[in-house]
Amino acid sequence: MNGIITVVGKDQVGIIHGVSKVLVDYNVSVEDINQTILKGYFTMMMRVNLANMKGEFNTFKQKLESYGEEIDISVKVQREEIFNYMHNI
């Protein structure tokens, strides 16, 4: 099962580091990263592999979101199917 993590917020030092730390804690590997700065806003999409995740999806999601809240950016994780499904038959 793959997940998509989206990160949007004011650029600052250490965002990738902070997100990656949560991934390491949950044994989630990164398969693809796309990242850019749009008018001072950090925008990143990560495709992650959840197959060997340690712990529940729910707590993993909460952990990412609370990290986002700490530094005032939006960090979300959703299952990948929703993105593929909505744009293809």
Add this chain to the structure above:
Amino acid sequence: MTLYNNVFETVRMIEKEKLDIRTITMGISLMDCIDSSGDKSRQRIYDKITGYAQNLVKVGDQIEMEYGIPIINKRIAVTPISLIASASGEDNYLEFAKTLDKAAKEVGVNFIGGFSALVQKGFANGDRILIDSIPQALSETERVCSSVNIASTKAGINMDAVKLMGKIVKDTAYLTRDRDSLGCAKLVIFANAVDDNPFMAGAFHGVGEPEVVVNVGVSGPGVVKCAMEKVKGEPLHVVAENIKKTAFKITRAGQLIGNEVSNRLGVPFGILDLSLAPTPEIGDSVARILEEMGLEACGTHGTTAALAMLNDAVKKGGIMASSSVGGLSGAFIPVSEDEGMISAVQNGALTFDKLEAMTSVCSVGLDMIAVPGDTKESTISAIIADEAAIGVINNKTTAVRIIPVHGKDVGDTAEFGGLLGYMPIMALNKFSSEAFINRGGRIPAPIHSFKN
């Protein structure tokens, strides 16, 4: 890069444009709950609903969490109770309504539909009793929704039922007068009712439906409006194309969620209803879509044409995206539930008669309209008859959900709360329809119903 763009488009649709799954509705057949003892029948109904639906809310919440798309309502629709209760020999079905209410509370759904009767051609014994029980049922339960089908293209219009429903609406309004006649918001009077509609208050589980099924209703007026902002000033066929593409994406989200719910509950996926269902929130309005097309206010000349195009384009976009489209599928225009409609009524742009014209091209009918509390029963009946005629002649579903707000008049505002919204009381035609309604009888099926 395609995935990247898709991801951020989807995230934007969900977060900024209020894309959501409006409802997952479990349809449950109660046919095997019929019993000559009312108590036994109700016990079976309660056990069956709470058995099948025990995980509905939990699974819905879990899928919402994993996919990050809000699932606003989880609901239940059951076989029309008139069919189930009549064998009990009881002369009032209030207790059946209370059983449904109790079961709904137990499994945590906010509405349960199916306190219903199908009387398009005439009344069976149970139908009459059920209809007479509606006002009390809606005032003494919290989550039960009721519907009555009084006409169909095949059968014509049962004008005796039309007459009766005028009285039932008024009685319901009176019994719930302390809540701005809220009971009427849970009562839908249909022509050509569909068996698999997931949307309340008109959902029931038709007799030809399977034992248990999950139907999904998607929504996204905000997404359509935002998509249209990108084609400002373009010709209308370009706008239609744009709506189609957007409806496709919205429907795909619903199809995915429907499949997931069905897999996890072990219940077959019935249909996807791809209606644009507004809410009173800013940015979730069908009226604002019509205005985005170039109308100064919803309700002005041109509104019917704009709505017709919207309704058709939504269907065309959605039909390709789902394996099974059904229900009502189109654009809803409930007045009190749509921020743009409310404002159009407030500024005088939208009148009752224009709304009636709009219902001839939208997917449902005169929906959530507050009218003066002293409106005569026969006038309510005549409104129902007009709306049924539009449905019967045009081979489409139409419905009336009208609220004669007790003690209020034009100039006052009715407050229903939550998703049901609020609105100013609308003026009706002052002339009488009484002698017409008092004739009763039946308006025969139209010539084009003879297709065999």
